[in-house]
Amino acid sequence: MADPPIPDAGYEFTSDWFTHNEPTWRTLTRDVKPRVILEIGSFEGRSACWMIDTLPTMADAGIELVCIDRWGHGRGQWPGYQTPAEIDGVEQRFDRNIARAVKRAIHPVTVRKFKGPSIVGLSKLLVDGKFGAFDMVYVDGGHGAPDVLADAVLAFRLLRVGGLMIFDDYLWGRDTDRPDDILRTPKPAIDAFLNVHWHAMRIVAGKPIYQLYARKIAE
Ligand SMILES: C[S@@+](CC[C@H](N)C(=O)[O-])C[C@H]1O[C@@H](n2cnc3c(N)ncnc32)[C@H](O)[C@@H]1O
Secondary structure (H helix, E strand, C coil), X not given: CCCCCCCCCCCCCCCCCXXXXXXXXXXXXXXXXXXXXXXXXXXXXXXHHHHHHHHHHHHCCCEEEEEEECCCCCCCCCCCCCCHHHHCCHHHHHHHHHHHHHHHCCCCEEXXXXXXXXXXXXXXXXXXCCCCCEEEEXXXXXXXXXXXXXXXXXXXXXXXXXXXXXXXXXXXXXXXXCCCCHHHCCHHHHHHHHHHCCCCEEECCCCCCCCEEEEECCC
């Protein structure tokens, strides 16, 4: 049976890097039923709002969501990755969008926001003892290979066995100003991470390949 349409919540979005993933995310999350979720890279909150709109209904329970984003320029990206105009007002839109989503959720939703470099946010979660605390991690922060590798390695420790790790933009690259430099894309990092964790991560087969989906099967 088709899912009921989600009524317009009056969200403020200026870009959409997410809607095309919805059908696959619905299938995957129906299986995993994530209730504690980590998002690395939230921008205006489009993917986060989808999770708040969808996952509590699916699990018939509340969810906890941790969103990490630096909401501004910083180390780990190349000049021009995001222009000042693209960054302007993004964090404020994220806050308003999340507040709207939480307000209309049918089950309790807790959103914890960490503003800063993802490696700091992820390290803080580890220092707080959140090993294996998350059912799902969405890796969608910095898109350079060193950033993605660091995010994946740290997030792996935070993910429970059986949990789902979603990598955005596995095949992305053509939009960079240096299309010859593959280290400005996530793929080498995702490949390296999955190779080194081959005993502990399994790619979910049979899904569209632009994003990459993997389940944690062992510590
Ligand atoms: C593609 S956007 C996320 C989109 C969002 N998940 C969605 O689907 O609507 C990537 C975000 O990652 C953030 N980001 C990039 N590098 C980062 C880093 N090293 N630490 C924290 N956040 C970072 C950027 O500020 C940006 O908001």
